Amino acid sequence: xxxxxxxxxxxxxxxxNNLFSLKNINIDIHNGDFIAVIGANGxxxxxxxxxxNGLLLPQEGDVIVNNMNTKDTDKIWEIRKKVGMVxxxxxxxxxxxxIEDDIAFGLENVGIDESExxxxxxxxxxLVGMLEMRNCEPHLLSGxxxxxxxxxxxxxxxTSYLVLDEPTSMLDPKGRRxxxxxxxxxxxxxxITIIYITHFMSEAAEFNKxxxxxxxxxxxxxxxxxxxxxxxxxxxxxxLELPPTTMLARMLSQKGIKIPPNxxxxxxxxxxxxxxx
Amino acid sequence: xxxxxxLTIGQYIHKESTxxxxxxxxxxxxxxxxxxxxxxxxxxxxxxxxxxxxFSGIALSKVNPKYVLLGLRPLLFLIILTLLIHFxxxxxxxxxxxxxxxITKEGLIRGFFIAxxxxxxxxxxxxxxxxxxxIGLTDGIERLLSIFKSIKVPAxxxxxxxxxxxxxxxxxxxxxxxxxxxxVARGADxxxxxxxxxxxxxxxxxxPLFINAFHRADELAIAMEARCYRGGNGRxxxxxxxxKRNDKLFFIISFLVIILAFVFGKY
Amino acid sequence: MLINLKxxxxxxxxxxxxxxxxxxxxNLKIKRGEFVGIIGHTGCGKTTLxxxxxxxxxxTEGKVFIDGVDIHQNKAKLKEIRKIVGLTFQxxxxxxxxxxxxxxIAFGPKNTGIKDINQLERRVRKAMKMVEMDYSMYxxxxxxxxxxxEMRRVAIxxxxxxxxxxxxxxEPTASLDPQNRKKLLKLIKDLHISFQKTIILVSHNMEVVxxxxxxxIVMENGRIVMDDTPKAIxxxxxxxxxxxxxxxxxxxxxxxxxxxxxxxxxxxxLTLEEAESEIINLINKRR
Numbered sequence: 001x002x003x004x005x006x007x008x009x010x011x012x013x014x015x016x017n018n019l020f021s022l023k024n025i026n027i028d029i030h031n032g033d034f035i036a037v038i039g040a041n042g043x044x045x046x047x048x049x050x051x052x053n054g055l056l057l058p059q060e061g062d063v064i065v066n067n068m069n070t071k072d073t074d075k076i077w078e079i080r081k082k083v084g085m086v087x088x089x090x091x092x093x094x095x096x097x098x099i100e101d102d103i104a105f106g107l108e109n110v111g112i113d114e115s116e117x118x119x120x121x122x123x124x125x126x127l128v129g130m131l132e133m134r135n136c137e138p139h140l141l142s143g144x145x146x147x148x149x150x151x152x153x154x155x156x157x158x159t160s161y162l163v164l165d166e167p168t169s170m171l172d173p174k175g176r177r178x179x180x181x182x183x184x185x186x187x188x189x190x191x192i193t194i195i196y197i198t199h200f201m202s203e204a205a206e207f208n209k210x211x212x213x214x215x216x217x218x219x220x221x222x223x224x225x226x227x228x229x230x231x232x233x234x235x236x237x238x239x240l241e242l243p244p245t246t247m248l249a250r251m252l253s254q255k256g257i258k259i260p261p262n263x264x265x266x267x268x269x270x271x272x273x274x275x276x277x
Numbered sequence: 278x279x280x281x282x283x284l285t286i287g288q289y290i291h292k293e294s295t296x297x298x299x300x301x302x303x304x305x306x307x308x309x310x311x312x313x314x315x316x317x318x319x320x321x322x323x324x325x326x327x328x329x330x331x332f333s334g335i336a337l338s339k340v341n342p343k344y345v346l347l348g349l350r351p352l353l354f355l356i357i358l359t360l361l362i363h364f365x366x367x368x369x370x371x372x373x374x375x376x377x378x379x380i381t382k383e384g385l386i387r388g389f390f391i392a393x394x395x396x397x398x399x400x401x402x403x404x405x406x407x408x409x410x411x412i413g414l415t416d417g418i419e420r421l422l423s424i425f426k427s428i429k430v431p432a433x434x435x436x437x438x439x440x441x442x443x444x445x446x447x448x449x450x451x452x453x454x455x456x457x458x459x460x461v462a463r464g465a466d467x468x469x470x471x472x473x474x475x476x477x478x479x480x481x482x483x484x485p486l487f488i489n490a491f492h493r494a495d496e497l498a499i500a501m502e503a504r505c506y507r508g509g510n511g512r513x514x515x516x517x518x519x520x521k522r523n524d525k526l527f528f529i530i531s532f533l534v535i536i537l538a539f540v541f542g543k544y
Numbered sequence: 545m546l547i548n549l550k551x552x553x554x555x556x557x558x559x560x561x562x563x564x565x566x567x568x569x570x571n572l573k574i575k576r577g578e579f580v581g582i583i584g585h586t587g588c589g590k591t592t593l594x595x596x597x598x599x600x601x602x603x604t605e606g607k608v609f610i611d612g613v614d615i616h617q618n619k620a621k622l623k624e625i626r627k628i629v630g631l632t633f634q635x636x637x638x639x640x641x642x643x644x645x646x647x648x649i650a651f652g653p654k655n656t657g658i659k660d661i662n663q664l665e666r667r668v669r670k671a672m673k674m675v676e677m678d679y680s681m682y683x684x685x686x687x688x689x690x691x692x693x694e695m696r697r698v699a700i701x702x703x704x705x706x707x708x709x710x711x712x713x714x715e716p717t718a719s720l721d722p723q724n725r726k727k728l729l730k731l732i733k734d735l736h737i738s739f740q741k742t743i744i745l746v747s748h749n750m751e752v753v754x755x756x757x758x759x760x761i762v763m764e765n766g767r768i769v770m771d772d773t774p775k776a777i778x779x780x781x782x783x784x785x786x787x788x789x790x791x792x793x794x795x796x797x798x799x800x801x802x803x804x805x806x807x808x809x810x811x812x813x814l815t816l817e818e819a820e821s822e823i824i825n826l827i828n829k830r831r
Contacts, residue, residue, distance in 0.1 A: 040721065040722075040723060041691075041693070041721045041723065041724070053503055055499060055502065055503060077505050077507070080502075080503060080504070080505050081505065084503075085500075085503040087496065087499070087500055088719075089493075089496055091448055091493070092492075092493045092496035092497050092500065093496070093497065093500040094444065095440070095441060095444065095497065095500075095501060096412070096440060096444060097410075097411045097412055097415075097440060097443050097444050098412065100515075101412055101515060101516070104515035105501075105504060105506075106504040106505060107513075107515070108512050108513050108514060108515055109504060109505040109506045109507070109512060110505050110511075111511045111512065111513050112513060113513065114513060114514065114515070114517055117513070117515050118515075121515070137444075137447075138444060138448075139444075139447040139448050139451070142586070150500075153504065154504075157504070157505075169719045170718070170719055172586050172748050173748050173791060174585070174586065174789065199721045199722055200722065202794075239722075239723065241722050243794065244751060244793070244794040244795050244816060245794050245795070245798065247816055248795060248798070248816055248819055248820065251816060251820050252820060252823060252824070255820070255824060257823070257824070257827060266794055266797050266798050266801070269798050270798055270801040270802060270805070273798070273802055273807075273823065274802065274805055274807065276823075276827055276830070277802070277807050277809075277823065277826040277827055277830055452638075455633060455638065456638065456639055458595070458600055458633065459632075459633050459636065459638070459639035460639060461600060461626075462598060462600060462626065462630070462631040462632075462633075462703075463626070463639070463651060463652040463655060463702060463703065463706070464623070464626045464627075464652055464654075464655030464656045464706065465651075465655055466623075466655070480641065481639075481641045481651070484641035485638055485639055485640060485641050488641075488688070489638060
């Protein structure tokens with residue numbers, strides 16, 4: 001379990017205007033959760049993500065991962081084994097000259113025995129469907145493939161929590177789909193807790209729970225359906241844009257049509273409309 | 278951009294051969310000794326011994342010799358320059374006179390001699406890089422350097438730097454091409470003007486490239502830290518290196534060749 | 545005819561071991577003032593095609609005519625083209641290098657021959673106004689001190705300052721957050737309507753392409769496979785688009801699905817408003 005206990009964080013160059021990047025964050029993330037964190041630019045999403053594995057330490061409050069405090073210098077490496085992180089730029093996370101060796105990088109760092117490494121590397125590559133490409137050089141892969149390799153690198157560490165900070169922002173639609181499908185599978189089959197940072201409501205709609213950040217604070221949490229029920233004004237306040245499908249549902253229900261205004265996806269919409277026309 | 282994507286890192290050509298399977302540490306060490314030998318011997322026979330050795334190695338490696346010649350291309354200019362300098366500046370019996378320059382017999386011999394030495398040096402290093410993968414090279418160098426850990430040689434750090442550099446060369450080359458195109462699209466001209474202008478015109482390429490490289494380094498460092506990287510202490514190795522029978526055999530044969538080269542190579 | 549590509553083909557690494565055909569026999573005419581969207585799977589040749597329009601690449605076969613002139617006739621013609629056709633690649637902020645925003649935006653006009661400082665200032669002011677950046681506030685700032693969205697706007701302004709007739713944008717909203725994306729799309733719309741520029745837009749975002757383009761070109765493996773209005777493309781070619789690996793705008797998908805389930809909808813619906821009225825009409829008819 002991951003606990004944010006009254007966490008606040010101030011960026012050093014904001015000393016003058018006392019702007020907190022994170023303010024009084026209190027949240028529990030349970031094993032097996034499939035969560036999206038959404039918010040406008042500057043809402044603190046990335047800062048939040050970096051607190052989970054101790055890349056940033058709170059100035060107030062504590063972040064506890066599996067009963068270990070991120071401020072504890074003895075435990076930080078254990079924490080980073082348990083919390084894997086995927087960043088935005090697929091290129092700037094791959095270190096080695098082949099895929100295989102890149103997955104092994106993390107294992108080498110924590111001193112895993114040679115005999116065990118090979119097994120873990122193969123297992124991780126297989127989970128993301130990249131085993132045949134084990135000898136490929138990173139620059140020859142597509143963006144989606146690169147991010148899958150990064151995910152595999154975390155899996156090989158036997159990570160329990162996977163934090164992804166806007167991992168699809170530089171990918172094409174195909175790559176985006178690849179990543180979303182991969183993490184869904186990992187959450188479902190391997191019970192890996194997913195914490196997914198994004199700008200886009202249409203992505204967040206695919207998760208079980210959404211945390212909405214605004215100016216460093218948690219403004220709202222709930223299922224996508226609950227978030228989608230917010231009024232136009234509230235959504236504007238939170239800088240959230242409904243996906244086109246949900247927008248249409250809202251417009252129709254406002255005109256009196258018997259359709260739930262918080263429809264999540266196209267398939268649901270088609271289903272509901274078929275009952276009416 | 279597609280062109281660069283298809284190039285493999287370094288000169289490595291993958292084949293299944295005895296030479297490819299040799300331990301990289303042995304290959305690096307032997308190449309070093311061969312290079313030293315090439316510098317020290319000074320007879321044609323000595324060169325011949327080394328030449329036969331190197332070309333047999335290439336044949337055994339199943340790599341197409343044309344790749345070796347391709348490796349010579351960038352340095353062809355240097356070889357020809359060396360030839361010409363020696364042709365025209367060595368004192369002795371004049372064979373040919375062109376305008377105010379004269380070619381001497383001694384110059385010809387000396388020129389070809391030095392050129393052959395250069396040629397062999399290039400072949401020796403090409404042989405190593407064609408048959409050893411980038412990981413093999415960095416692993417081999419790291420293991421060899423770690424012998425000097427006691428005198429604080431940062432073997433791991435050097436190897437890590439080499440690996441990352443090799444990994445990013447194609448990426449940065451692609452980036453350079455993109456930057457050049459973007460600036461040309463804004464009317465930048467890299468072809469005309471004198472030397473000074475041309476250097477000034479490089480600024481719109483060099484600055485974005487450096488900034489790009491620094492950003493990458495920054496992000497990469499954070500990603501590495503998130504993956505528990507903390508320097509070389511306590512690290513294990515994914516790829517194990519072990520000395521096998523072939524390695525020992527290769528070592529002995531190479532040493533015999535080196536001794537032979539010295540026997541015939543010094544007067 | 546403003547842009548005319550005649551039988552244009554392009555092969556990377558011609559006659560070398562890694563030869564790749566990127567464009568095959570492209571015949572394409574674009575009129576002044578058109579807004580053309582180009583879509584296709586990654587690697588279909590979109591970016592190569594864009595580089596044909598401003599002469600960054602010379603066709604291995606075929607010719608490129610801009611305003612009736614063969615642009616590869618000689619070097620001088622090519623330089624002239626850069627004044628008429630402006631092109632921004634993906635992540636244009638990667639090209640920034642100057643000490644101030646002013647110098648950065650003035651780089652383009654300077655290269656195309658504007659030396660007079662007053663003229664340069666006029667151009668920079670105009671370009672900055674177009675991208676909604678306050679002149680006095682930003683002109684002396686270092687481009688590298690700006691936020692990502694601001695850097696992108698500076699990069700786009702640097703092309704606008706050249707005052708080209710044609711503006712080509714390759715994935716202009718890539719990686720932008722929703723707010724900045726909205727602003728940029730509004731700018732692109734303005735460029736077309738208020739400033740009457742000819743716009744060529746490459747994007748993976750179907751909603752954007754459907755909404756803004758008057759004409760969509762679909763590419764597959766180096767060829768143009770469809771060339772029509774957005775309505776026609778998305779209404780009549782769903783299976784083909786799917787095989788190419790392209791999706792429909794969400795709203796169009798919904799209407800199309802309804803149609804395949806036997807409902808009498810017009811699946812050429814692209815916007816929310818159209819969908820709303822179409823559905824309401826059908827519900828009323830049923831009653």
